[in-house]
Amino acid sequence: QEDVFKKLVSHCKEYGFVFPSSDIYDGLGAVYDYGQMGVELKNNIKQYWWQSMVLLHENIVGIDSAIFMHPTIWKASGHVDAFNDPLIDNRDSKKRYRADVLIEDQLAKYDDKINKEVAKAAKKFGEAFDEAQFRSTNGRVLEHQAKRDALHERYSKALNENNLEELRQIIIDEEIACPVSGTKNWTEVRQFNLMFSTEMGSTSDGAMKIYLRPETAQGIFVNYLNVQKTGRMKIPFGIAQIGKAFRNEIVARQFIFRMREFEQMEMQFFVKPGTELEWFKTWKATRLKWHKALGFGDDHYRYHDHDKLAHYANAATDIEFLMPFGFKEVEGIHSRTNFDLSQHEKFSGKNIKYFDPETNESYTPFVIETSIGVDRMFLSIMSASYCEETLENGETRVVLKLPAALAPVKLAVMPLVKKDGLPEKAREIIDDLKFHFHCQYDEKDSIGKRYRRQDAIGTPYCVTVDHQTLEDNCVTLRNRDTMQQERVAISELNNIIADRVSI
Ligand code: ATP
Numbered sequence: 001q002e003d004v005f006k007k008l009v010s011h012c013k014e015y016g017f018v019f020p021s022s023d024i025y026d027g028l029g030a031v032y033d034y035g036q037m038g039v040e041l042k043n044n045i046k047q048y049w050w051q052s053m054v055l056l057h058e059n060i061v062g063i064d065s066a067i068f069m070h071p072t073i074w075k076a077s078g079h080v081d082a083f084n085d086p087l088i089d090n091r092d093s094k095k096r097y098r099a100d101v102l103i104e105d106q107l108a109k110y111d112d113k114i115n116k117e118v119a120k121a122a123k124k125f126g127e128a129f130d131e132a133q134f135r136s137t138n139g140r141v142l143e144h145q146a147k148r149d150a151l152h153e154r155y156s157k158a159l160n161e162n163n164l165e166e167l168r169q170i171i172i173d174e175e176i177a178c179p180v181s182g183t184k185n186w187t188e189v190r191q192f193n194l195m196f197s198t199e200m201g202s203t204s205d206g207a208m209k210i211y212l213r214p215e216t217a218q219g220i221f222v223n224y225l226n227v228q229k230t231g232r233m234k235i236p237f238g239i240a241q242i243g244k245a246f247r248n249e250i251v252a253r254q255f256i257f258r259m260r261e262f263e264q265m266e267m268q269f270f271v272k273p274g275t276e277l278e279w280f281k282t283w284k285a286t287r288l289k290w291h292k293a294l295g296f297g298d299d300h301y302r303y304h305d306h307d308k309l310a311h312y313a314n315a316a317t318d319i320e321f322l323m324p325f326g327f328k329e330v331e332g333i334h335s336r337t338n339f340d341l342s343q344h345e346k347f348s349g350k351n352i353k354y355f356d357p358e359t360n361e362s363y364t365p366f367v368i369e370t371s372i373g374v375d376r377m378f379l380s381i382m383s384a385s386y387c388e389e390t391l392e393n394g395e396t397r398v399v400l401k402l403p404a405a406l407a408p409v410k411l412a413v414m415p416l417v418k419k420d421g422l423p424e425k426a427r428e429i430i431d432d433l434k435f436h437f438h439c440q441y442d443e444k445d446s447i448g449k450r451y452r453r454q455d456a457i458g459t460p461y462c463v464t465v466d467h468q469t470l471e472d473n474c475v476t477l478r479n480r481d482t483m484q485q486e487r488v489a490i491s492e493l494n495n496i497i498a499d500r501v502s503i
Pocket of ligand 1: 352
């Protein structure tokens with residue numbers, strides 16, 4: 001699986017999906033640029049989300065708030081004081097780690113050990129294998145499970161109490177070694193604030209320290225009453241936003257999974273107090289359905305309900321996706337109570353309560369948040385779409401089986417040869433279709449090579465123009481996944497493709 005991941009990363013670079021930032025200066029840690037194909041896929045993901053949120057819900061509208069915001073917002077939201085990660089250094093390797101991540105990796109190791117035992121037994125016993133019974137009776141499994149449970153309990157308690165010394169003690173007691181040097185020479189654990197800051201205004205005026213937003217949500221909270229009043233919105237209603245967020249992540253790893261500059265698609269849903277847990281359930285189910293509609297298979301998703309809740313939340317779950325490096329969070333769904341709005345009321349001194357015209361009451365709405373990382377969604381789609389196939393003739397092809405609606409290029413048009421009026425005919429087809437979907441013209445190399453190139457960027461359809469086309473105005477339409485070819489009339493192409501690549 002790690003191998004597949006490495007291949008995916010180089011594929012992303014080779015075909016213009018994702019480049020390391022500042023590549024000719026050897027890159028910048030955990031910052032990436034999207035190339036000519038990547039930007040198309042990313043835009044399509046954003047459009048797919050925006051349509052399902054804003055266009056399909058009468059009571060959800062969008063905004064686009066600024067990245068720079070008044071610094072008191074981050075005081076009110078708790079980010080200045082508490083948006084921290086526990087950091088630990090290894091004295092030998094001088095490498096820096098997140099203490100919580102080291103412990104979570106250790107928990108995953110126990111899980112791995114258990115899964116290995118189960119897999120071994122399943123192989124040995126074949127069809128007669130009863131997994132549930134094996135898990136509850138096998139000595140080795142029970143031993144690993146007991147260690148895992150004890151660690152989990154101790155770790156959760158330390159997190160809840162924000163006990164940094166205990167986090168360090170766990171790392172020492174579990175004999176967790178530095179992944180680079182293999183040594184166990186750890187420093188104390190310190191809190192590290194993840195927000196980037198800069199200065200606004202000239203220094204002679206007295207510059208103001210401001211932050212690059214670490215989440216887009218606060219831009220929605222401070223605008224909620226503007227939107228409610230001007231949009232005449234009635235509770236329950238939602239505000240959606242897509243935009244950049246910045247976090248000075250300590251451990252930058254796994255490509256675009258954890259970046260320092262990334263993009264979020266967030267929707268805050270404002271509800272009447274007391275109804276929030278019902279709405280939490282509704283959004284939890286709705287969001288999973290949205291993910292599954294992409295067709296990668298239901299087994300690629302799972303919920304991870306939080307037992308440790310942030311101080312402002314009364315329910316929280318993650319939707320996890322099976323990445324090449326295991327199940328990982330792609331989206332968070334949180335019931336944020338009225339924490340943020342109450343805090344902004346307190347810190348701004350303004351009344352930002354909602355007036356309910358039906359009951360003549362004023363109250364601070366409760367909020368359900370759905371928050372998804374565009375880049376993580378991008379990575380999940382790329383990793384689930386990347387395939388290496390062996391063909392009947394023994395050759396291999398790399399194909400990106402992207403959902404057609406998200407594919408960067410929908411249709412490639414190719415003249416069979418570079419002469420006899422075929423290129424002109426192919427251009428004519430593109431000139432007609434380019435207003436409807438992203439087309440690409442390609443005349444270089446053999447037709448087989450050209451198909452391979454389109455497979456590698458996930459183009460769902462290729463059209464080939466041959467000599468026969470000049471006589472009957474028909475072309476060959478090739479399907480990326482099945483590689484099957486059909487003969488269709490040029491006049492039908494628009495309808496056929498539109499039908500097959502729409503969301
Ligand atoms: P993690 O536990 O992985 O750090 P988080 O719980 O801090 O994530 P949230 O604050 O809930 O994440 O952010 C919502 C979503 O934003 C996440 O589900 C993820 O998709 C995305 N996201 C958060 N941090 C990053 C990052 N550093 N790089 C890319 N995407 C991110």
